[in-house]
Amino acid sequence: MDASFTPFDPVAWLIFGAFVVFTYLIVRIFHGKYPDYPGKSE
Amino acid sequence: MPADVDELVVRVADICTYKWDMLRNRPGAFLLSAFAGGAFVVFGATLALSVSAGVAGNVAPGVANLMMGLVFMFSLVIIMFSGMTLVTADMAVGVIGVFHRRITWKWFLIGVLVGYAGNFAGSMFFMWVVSKGGSYMALPWLQQAHAIAVKKTGMPAGQILALGIICTWMLQSAALLYIKANEDIAKIVMAAYGPLAFVAGMTEHCIANIGFLALPLFQQELFVQGQAALSSTAPVILHWGFGQYGWAHNQLYTVMGNFIGGIFFVGIVFQLVSNPKRVMALYQNKKNFMQKL
Numbered sequence: 001m002d003a004s005f006t007p008f009d010p011v012a013w014l015i016f017g018a019f020v021v022f023t024y025l026i027v028r029i030f031h032g033k034y035p036d037y038p039g040k041s042e
Numbered sequence: 043m044p045a046d047v048d049e050l051v052v053r054v055a056d057i058c059t060y061k062w063d064m065l066r067n068r069p070g071a072f073l074l075s076a077f078a079g080g081a082f083v084v085f086g087a088t089l090a091l092s093v094s095a096g097v098a099g100n101v102a103p104g105v106a107n108l109m110m111g112l113v114f115m116f117s118l119v120i121i122m123f124s125g126m127t128l129v130t131a132d133m134a135v136g137v138i139g140v141f142h143r144r145i146t147w148k149w150f151l152i153g154v155l156v157g158y159a160g161n162f163a164g165s166m167f168f169m170w171v172v173s174k175g176g177s178y179m180a181l182p183w184l185q186q187a188h189a190i191a192v193k194k195t196g197m198p199a200g201q202i203l204a205l206g207i208i209c210t211w212m213l214q215s216a217a218l219l220y221i222k223a224n225e226d227i228a229k230i231v232m233a234a235y236g237p238l239a240f241v242a243g244m245t246e247h248c249i250a251n252i253g254f255l256a257l258p259l260f261q262q263e264l265f266v267q268g269q270a271a272l273s274s275t276a277p278v279i280l281h282w283g284f285g286q287y288g289w290a291h292n293q294l295y296t297v298m299g300n301f302i303g304g305i306f307f308v309g310i311v312f313q314l315v316s317n318p319k320r321v322m323a324l325y326q327n328k329k330n331f332m333q334k335l
Contacts, residue, residue, distance in 0.1 A: 006284070019302045
């Protein structure tokens with residue numbers, strides 16, 4: 001990664017964007033696989 | 043016996059329900075707990091600065107890191123035992139709450155934003171008070187505070203992001219193990235390990251950095267005057283904005299890294315390691331869905 005001091009560092013934002021998408025997808029896939037998870041609710 | 047990972051994620055979800063219930067029904071109390079949590083973190087930063095002045099130049103840089111970590115480590119202990127709010131802990135707790143359908147993504151984001159605002163205010167206010175304290179106006183402490191800030195703000199974006207990820211990976215692992223432990227001594231050891239690791243490990247924590255960077259900025263005039271009497275070389279001038287040696291430059295990439303470390307490498311990992319069928323069985327006999335820290 002190049003030495004960057006801009007608030008719009010493309011690589012950092014790409015990594016962060018990928019993290020947001022993956023996190024959302026992981027939760028969605030988990031809820032798709034276990035639709036009743038965790039079972040009894042409040 | 044400490045809880046197994048299946049019981050642990052249920053405990054974390056119960057803590058999530060308690061915290062977000064406070065946010066929904068008593069937002070002022072939630073904000074106040076975040077203010078206190080932010081101040082508690084920079085209690086540690088102040089002590090770390092106090093013990094490390096002059097050590098790196100006269101003993102060894104690694105010893106300074108160890109000393110800073112040893113005095114910083116009780117910050118998380120007092121936050122966890124008092125039940126106050128630390129936004130980086132809420133990131134990991136909140137994502138497990140989302141898996142357990144205790145909160146929605148919208149409420150997760152609101153909780154993180156309000157938690158950050160309270161932590162910011164507490165950390166900044168405490169450091170402003172410290173900046174008025176005479177002991178910290180002496181040159182060795184002004185130089186040490188400035189050196190820490192130059193190191194933290196002088197790194198490029200990618201390096202700060204990486205150290206932010208490492209920080210919450212270590213810190214939130216310790217926070218979840220605190221919840222896993224049953225006895226007070228085990229809880230203290232687990233909570234102490236997190237800040238010891240992230241400070242001695244030279245990583246970047248957004249709330250700690252608010253204070254670590256604000257103090258030398260509040261005292262910059264004194265530092266420049268003191269340094270001018272010692273050397274003709276102009277010191278690095280810190281600033282609040284983006285760009286090299288800027289407070290906002292460090293804060294932006296530290297927050298991003300802290301999100302990734304705490305959520306992706308801790309919250310999601312613990313949740314996916316737990317056995318969904320065993321967790322669902324635990325819910326069958328469950329009556330209480332809230333737990334204080």
